[in-house]
Amino acid sequence: MILHVRRSVDLISKYLRRHPQLRGIAHAFNGSQQQAEILIEMGFKLGFGGAMTFSRAKQIRRLAAGLPLESIVLETDAPDIPPAWLGQGTTSLETPRNEPAELSGIAQCLAELRGETLQQIATQTSANVRHTFKRLPQFTFSD
Secondary structure, eight states: OEEEOSSOHHHHHHHHTTOTTOOEEEETOOOOHHHHHHHHHTTEEEEEOGGGGSTTOHHHHHHHHHSOGGGEEEOOOTTSSOOGGGOOOSSTTTOOOOOGGGHHHHHHHHHHHHTOOHHHHHHHHHHHHHHHSTTSOOOOOOO
């Protein structure tokens, strides 16, 4: 399952505890350290994407750098939440269009935050996705 949770991780976690067999990804995770640990303990992976690339996103960057890599997946949330290098625009009409092709840059950002190689990040986060969604066809990361 994919969780799209805004300001309600605690409430969702309460209900998920009733169904311990459920697994999935908390999409565009932006909760606290404690909420992250609870979801990870319950078997969920946490999705990090474009928001992580902004230097002012200190909490998200701290989590991405410090959580176990085995609990992280990468995402673009295309066409939304563009990474920092695409800019933000001043109006909704000027907002740059995010695309899946930005995933390699997001992976590079995570590698830099964690002090790991791009290959380490790509290998582990890809394995995390395959572990979560076992029916996905095999894929490889290329930059």
